[in-house]
Amino acid sequence: MKKIEHIGIAVKSLQDSNEMYTKLFGKQPYKTEAVASEAVNTSFFEMGDSKIELLEATKEDSPIAKFLEKRGEGIHHIAYAVDDIKAEINRLKSEGFTILNETPKKGADNKWVVFLHPKTTGGVLIELCQDID
Ligand SMILES: CC[C@H](C(=O)O)C(=O)SCCNC(=O)CCNC(=O)[C@H](O)C(C)(C)COP(=O)(O)OP(=O)(O)OC[C@H]1O[C@@H](n2cnc3c(N)ncnc32)[C@H](O)[C@@H]1OP(=O)(O)O
Ligand SMILES: [Co+2]
Numbered sequence: 001m002k003k004i005e006h007i008g009i010a011v012k013s014l015q016d017s018n019e020m021y022t023k024l025f026g027k028q029p030y031k032t033e034a035v036a037s038e039a040v041n042t043s044f045f046e047m048g049d050s051k052i053e054l055l056e057a058t059k060e061d062s063p064i065a066k067f068l069e070k071r072g073e074g075i076h077h078i079a080y081a082v083d084d085i086k087a088e089i090n091r092l093k094s095e096g097f098t099i100l101n102e103t104p105k106k107g108a109d110n111k112w113v114v115f116l117h118p119k120t121t122g123g124v125l126i127e128l129c130q131d132i133d
Contacts, residue, residue, distance in 0.1 A: 001080040001088070005111075005129045006044070006051040008077040010067045014041050014056035017073075021045055021054065029054070033108045040064050042108045053079070053108070077115070079127035085112050088128055097121065104130070 039062035107113030
């Protein structure tokens with residue numbers, strides 16, 4: 001794992017949270033993007049060589065909706081950048097981690113992504129991201 005690619009934060013309203021984080025950071029998000037497969041709308045703020053990703057649910061069965069219902073707004077996941085996501089899947093499986101989607105799926109910001117079950121990572125939802133060439 002090369003670096004923290006982004007920190008994902010679950011929010012109720014992307015518009016309200018974009019406004020708050022724009023005040024907090026003193027800059028606008030560089031993009032907003034819907035990811036229908038995850039039933040989320042996202043926005044991204046650059047933070048050094050990492051990013052803050054805000055996530056709003058677009059459906060009741062979105063993972064973000066379930067998280068908000070259970071825990072309210074807050075840090076949802078940490079994403080790490082990897083060079084070879086398939087090699088990382090195999091390595092992490094051999095280390096005993098549970099991969100939630102063994103086939104990488106298309107995430108936001110032009111990435112292939114996989115997630116590790118928080119039960120096997122000390123209670124922190126982990127996402128791995130590889131740039132889509
Ligand atoms: C891909 C687009 C974008 C990107 O960056 O490109 C994204 O990041 S999309 C982000 C949203 N998508 C996901 O999170 C996909 C992976 N997540 C899942 O598959 C589920 O949310 C899962 C399996 C983590 C939890 O599923 P669910 O909520 O249905 O089950 P439970 O509520 O029973 O949770 C099981 C267990 O895990 C704990 N939990 C749930 N969410 C989190 C979390 N975000 N961080 C830490 N722990 C979490 C939950 O509390 C349960 O533990 P327990 O001790 O039994 O309470
Ligand atoms: Co993410």
